[in-house]
Amino acid sequence: MSYSFTREQRLLTAKDFGYVFDHPTRLSDRFFTVLVKKQLSAKPARLGLAIAKKNLKRAHDRNLVKRIVRESFRLNQEKLMGFDIVVLVKGNVSLDNRDLLHQSLKQHWEKVERL
Secondary structure, three states: OOOOOOHHHEOOOHHHHHHHHOOOEEEEOOOEEEEEEEOOOOOOOEEEEEOOOOOOOOHHHHHHHHHHHHHHHHHOHHHHOOEEEEEEEOOOOOOOOHHHHHHHHHHHHHHHHHO
8 A cells, every 4th residue: 555645635625625524423532623524435535634723823833733644644544445534623732742643643543444
């Protein structure tokens, strides 16, 4: 399996995001809210990021969180086949301990796999 993160693995348009935002399965913890919706056909998983400026003021903090989420998604993509996923960040996310963020995302991916 290729561990790349291609254009086909991203939610790009408002229509793509709208599909996920319309009645998703919602998973949440203290750092992230993950919205998941099963695709109509079993394609590679697709990821969308909604990192609000309201929650993370500085651009480099938002970019760091995006990189962490993308890397975690990329390494766990075989578990997530057939799902469209949008990750939202909560305001109390701590960037001091990146391992906690990776653990949180790994738990979310395991829950998605069980859906």
